[in-house]
Structure formats: C-alpha cells, structure tokens
Amino acid sequence: MIATTPDAPLGETPRAAPPRGHAPRGVTTAGIAVFVAFMAAGYAYNVTFVQLGVTDLGRRLVGLDDAQVAGAMAMLAIVTAAVAVAVGVWMGRVGVGRDLVRKLRIATVVVAGQTVLTALAPLVATEGAFLAWVLLTALALGVGVPVTFSLAVHLVPVRRRGLAAAGVTAIAYAFAPLGSGDWTIEPLARLFTVGMLLGTAALALLAWRDLPLVRAWSRQHQRPAFGIGRYLRGPAGEGHAAPRVGADPRVGAARRTGADPRVQAVARARADARGRLLSVLALLFVVFFVDSLGFLRLVDTPFYVAETWRSAAWGPRVTIAVAHVVAAFVGGTLYGALGERALLAWVLGAFVLVHLGYQFDAQLGLGDGRALGIPILYAVAVSLYTVVTFAVWADLSTPDTIGLHAALGVAASAWTATFLATALALRWAAAGVPFERHVALVNGVALPAFLVLLVVIVWPRPRVEAAA
Amino acid sequence: MRRSRTRVAPWLALVALLLAGCDDALLGITWVRADHHVVVDGARQAGALLITGGEVLLAPGSRTDGPVLLLGGELTIDGLVTGDVLAPGGALRLGPWAAIQGDLGAGAAFERHPDALVEGDVTVGLGLPAGTTQPRGGGWWRVLLQALATAALAAAWARWAPRRLGAMADAAGHHFPVAASLGVLVFLVGSIAAVIMAFTIVLIPATLLVLALGVLAVGTGWAAVGFAVARALVRVPALAGGPLAAWAGRPVWLAAFGGFDVALVLGIVERVPWVGGSVALLVSLAAMGAVALTGVGGRPFVHAGDALAAGDA
Secondary structure (H helix, E strand, O other): OOOOOOOOHHHOOOOOOOOOOOOOHHHHHHHHHHHHHHHHHHHHHHHHHHHHHHHHHHHHHHOOOHHHHHHHHHHHHHHHHHHHHHHHHHHHHHOHHHOHHHHHHHHHHHHHHHHHHHHHHHHOOOHHHHHHHHHHHHHHHHHHHHHHHOOHHHHOOHHHHHHHHHHHHHHHHHHHHHOOOOOOHHHHHHHHHHHHHHHHHHHHHHHHOOOHHHHHHHHHOOOHHHHOOHHHOHHHHOOEEOOOOOOOHHHHHHHHHOOOHHHHHHHHHHHHHHHHHHHHHHHHHHHHHHHHHHHHHHOOOHHHHOOOOOOOOHHHHHHHHHHHHHHHHHHHHHHHHOOHHHHHHHHHHHHHHHHHHHHHHHHHOOOOOOOOHHHHHHHHHHHHHHHHHHHHHHHOOOOOOHHHHHHHHHHHHHHHHHHHHHHHHHHHHHOOOOHHHHHHHHHHHHHHHHHHHHHHHHOOOOOOOOOO | OHHHHHHHHHHHHHHHHHHHHHOOOOOOEEEEOOOEEEEOOOOEEOOEEEEOOOEEEEOOOOEEOOOEEEOOOEEEEOOEEOOOEEEOOOEEEEOOOOEEOOOEEEOOOEEEOOOOEEOOOEEEOOOOOOOOOOOOOOOHHHHHHHHHHHHHHHHHHHHHOHHHHHHHHHHHHHOHHHHHHHHHHHHHHHHHHHHHHHHOOOOHHHHHHHHHHHHHHHHHHHHHHHHHHHHHHHOOHHHOOOHHHHHHHOHHHHHHHHHHHHHHHHHHHOOOOOOHHHHHHHHHHHHHHHHHHOOOOOOOEEOHHHHHHHHHO
16 A cells, blocks of 8 residues: 555655755856857867867868878867866966856957967968967867866856756757868858857956846855755765665764764765766766767768768758757756766766667668668767766866866866877778777777776665764 | 675676677577688588678588578578578578578578478568558557556556555656656667667577567556556546545555556547657656666655755755
C-alpha cells in the first residue's frame, strides 16, 4: 500500500522549498541574455574566424605550406593557453574576478583590439606579418577567455547555468551547418568586423556608463546563488539521487583524533573541489582530444561529409542544425538536473558510441554516405559536451578562482587537446593511415577512457553525514 | 549478500562483453573484411562467417557450420553450408556443388547455378516490397490492447512495488523536461548501441535484450505517467465526490485507471496529423526517462536545482 500521509500523499516525495531573496527577474534575465550573446559571439569568433580563417589566410594569401600553417596554429594555441593561465592567476591575486566593471572594461579593450585585427587580416601578405598577427590574436584570446568566462559569476545564477550554456551552444552551432561554407578570410573579416564593432560599442556602454543594471549585476556575485559554484556545495549540488546519509570515515577519523570537524570539513571541501576540477579537466581533455582526432579526419573524408555537413541541399544541414539545437537544450536541462557522475558518463558515452558507429560504418560498408543517423548522434554528442564546457568552470569556482579555472579548462583541456590531436592527425595522414584504421585508433583512446569512467562511476562513494 | 551480488553483476557483464569482443575464434566467428580467402576442399569452417569486404570462396568439398552473413564483398559458395545464408549486401554466387541445409536470403546481386541445392526456404530480393508497410498506429484493437496491458502493468507495480511506481511518477510528473531530455539520450544511445551490437552477431542476444528492456521501460514509464496523471486528477475539486475520488485510497485501481487512460489517449493522439506523433513520442521519451532517472524507481529523483534552491534559501 502506498503511504498517504499529509507529507507524502500517494507516495509523492516532498519537494524542496522555493528559493527566497531573488533579484528582480528582469535583472537576472538581462544578465543571462548578455552572457549568452557575448559567449556565443566569442565562440563564433574563435571557431569560425580564427581556426578556419587563419588557415585560409596563411595558405592562400601568404602562401605558406601546411606545415608552416600548422606551426602558426600551434603557436596560437600555446601562447593563448599561457596568456590565459597568467591572466587567470593575476585575476585571482588582484581580485578582478569580483569586479564586474573592470572585467567589462578589459573585455571592451580586448574586443576592440580583435576588431582591428580582424579588419586588418585581409591585408596580411608576408610571413612576418602573419606571425605577428597570429601572436596578437593569441594575446587577445588569452586575455579574453578568463575574463569572459568569469562573467558568469555576476550574470548567470548557478541554477540557470545549464540553460544559459545551452543557449550559447544552440546559437553557436545552429549557424555553423547553415552557413554558406565560404570560409575564406575576406568575407569572414567583413562579417566579423561589422559584428564586432557593434559588440564593442555595446560593451563600452555597459563598461563606462553607470547603468543601474550593471550596478545590480556587479553585486550579484556576493550571493551564494551566483558566487558559489554548484560543485563546491557538496551533496546539495549533486542531484540525481537523494543525498546519502551515513558515516563518512574521514569525519569519524577527525572525531577520534580530536581535530575540529569544521577544520576537517573545510579541508575536505577543498580537496574535493581540487579533485573535481582535475577530474573534469581530464575528462574534457579526452573528449576534446577524441573529438578533434576523429572529426579532423572525418571532415577530410568526402564520403562522410559531402551529403551531410557539406551537402548542397538544405535538408541534411538543417537536420543537423536542429539536432544541435535540440541536443543543446537537452544537455542544458540535464546539466542542471543530474549529478556530475551521470552527466559526465553520458557526455563521454555518447562520444564513444559515435566513434564506434563510424568505425562500424567504415569497416562494414553499411552506409552510402547519405544516412544522417550517425551525424545526428555526432551533433548530439558535440552539443552535450559543449554545454558542459560553457557551464562547468563557473560551477567549479568562486569569484576568486573562476579566472584561473576557466583558463585551465579552456587552455589545458580544450586547446592543448585540440592541438595535440591536430598534430597527431596530420602525422597519421602523412603516414597514409586509412580512414578505417584512423577511426579504430581513435576508438583505442575513447573506449579505455570510457571504461575507466565506468569504473569511477560504479566505484562506491564515501558516505556523507547529512548535518552535524 | 544481496548487496555483493549487485556489485558483482556489472563486472560479470563487463567481462562477458570483453570476452565477446576479444577474439574471433573464442566465440566461433570469422569476420572477413578484405582480401581473398578460400575454404579449401576437405576443410571445415566452424562457427559463423561474417563477410563485409573482400572475396570468399567456399570451395567444393569444404564444409561451413553455422550461419553465413554477407554484407559486402563477394561470396562464392561451392561447398556445404549447414546453417542459414543471409546476403542483404555484396554479391552472392552459388556454384554447381553448393549445398545449403538452412534457409537462403539474397539481395539483388545473386547468381545461382541450376545444380545448386538449397534445402530451406529461398528469398531473393531482401527488403520490404512497396506497399506492404502498415499504416502508422495500426488498428483500434492494438490501441485497446496496449491500454489494457499498460493498466495491468501499472496495477502490478502499484501492488508489488508501490514506492518504485511513486518515485517514477514523481520524476515524470514533477520533472517532465528532465525526464524527456534523458529519454532522448536513452533512446538515441540505446537504439544505436543496439544496431551496433546486432552487427557483431555474437551480441545479437544482447540486442534483443536491449530491445525487450526498451519496450518494458516504455510500458513501465507509461504506467508511471498514468499514475502521476491519476494522482493529479484525484485532487481536482470538480472531480471530488466522483468515482475517481473514491479510488484515492486504492492505489492499485488508481494506477490501473491512469495507465489505461494514458495509453488510450496516446494511442488516439498518435493519429492526429502533424503533431500527434511528436506528442506521443515526447510523452514516451519522458516515460522512459523517468524510469532511467530513478533507476526503475529504486531511488527518488532529486533535481540538483531544487537542492541548490533549498541551499540558497
């Protein structure tokens, strides 16, 4: 018989009380909108203009060979990563992470500089000018990444970070497959210069005019609902299953030795936070590495892209774009709802399955290149992990650590993995490794990683005392 | 004791999967992907034979036990095959000495010598002929049977595992977007994993198991959605005093009523042009997601956002 007490009528679980002390809804909504717009524009600039445009600039306008362009891209990745980490450390030391107005001013200067660089890009004609251009672009990106990611602690409440990341992902990916595919530097530079001029003006308005909205945003990081990342809150942020109650052996040890449980709790929380950061860094490194290693070869294989991502017809491209958007909101919803273990298992699991799918397709000769099943799952997998990358660094941070954590995440996890994968893919291509073998090797990385993750997931967790 | 069995089960499953995939000969599968291969006169090829590329000749006087699956490449059978031969892809040729003791299914690229023997049924031109597919939704009888089955399933859950049904109903009712989102992933990942496993042949039983579990999960999810709907209806003031209110203290009847109604409504909604199928799919995905979110009702789902909100408050 189902319990029918007043607290739990008809077997229902009592629900959590609604939060109190919210900021006006308009302030929060406007903050989320600004964050989504800023991050989506930044992502489009980084992926479309820098990664694709630089290749065309180096090869076609300057006349460099592939190895030289790859070297320039490597320099871009390394300098960006180094500058980002340095800026992240600096932000934490001088307290910029807590100062929204300073961050907006830095971002305005960065975007203004990037606008000038973008406008000048088609004029670059020599190798020296190209390398200087790449170096300045890397500097701007390195400063921009920790500053822009750290806006989340002022603009996006912890509970809405999943959906905000979904918005960024949906906007960024919806336009990629729908675009014309003309990735030459001149049209890209024209498009981005106009857009970034508008963006610079809007940012300058926010940064230098004393707007009530900005004043409201600049205080929000002081509230736990904005300033304390979800994964720094212990069981309250884990979700999925109800917090477990039981004996934590570490707390028991603290009691036996007479140590102050509060000191122990703080130490434990810090150790847990470091462990979580390192785990997420490692996992997303694998995801970025597998994605880059696999997809780089995929986009060079006409059989798989001619009728899908680069189809002349609108249908397949619209389908992939819709899959990206739907998956982004699926990912955003799940990000806010699930515990980290389940979430990360789905992210990596989907990726492993996609690459297994491509391997089976290649080795069995099942498809005719027009089937959209695996490309759709690929879009889902990419959107899922992109949502995580936009939200997770803020949720592993406080206003003082967000700069460094975002820099480490984006630099160490994303760019390093992408750069290593690119180098390896170029090496395999030069060695004449066939597509089937390439995908099998990618699975050789992905499958063990997934098995390790499964072991971590089923490994019993230490139980946590509910409350003293 | 029960706890340790629960922990051992995933590891046993993992080891079984690894063993299944570790070596062709271990489980009796030969997979030909490229090059030219001949099973010569007097030789015996044991276990299943999967051909996805290259050329294979089963020479006169050879014997092949187990099924033969041709997906790509070329296969010439001129010896004895004791199992079925299925060739939806690639090119299949039966020579004068070919003898197949099982059934033969061949695609378009098929040649048969008049002296070739096939003891079982022969199907040429695999694939569904035009006009033989059933219209979506089937008949009203199917909808009614589906509703009755869901009602029975819901009643069974309410009778023997009421807390589990309650937890799944909570997840579906209170967290519909989360349940639907997870349902999307479960459906996508599960269906593609099932297809991949099917092509390994050794994992075909696992594929069938996944499909059966999927159907059971959707049915259970519908039962949970129905129970959630029925619980909500009980509280509608306008229905107070009606027969439904009398069932408030009888969860088995309430669950059966809800399960029947939800399955019936979905069966009807499914037939509405344009949006009907999508609505039914969405509810089914949420149902499946609710089952996954709670571990088949084994633990109540706590939305991380609710926990955070409580902390913020």
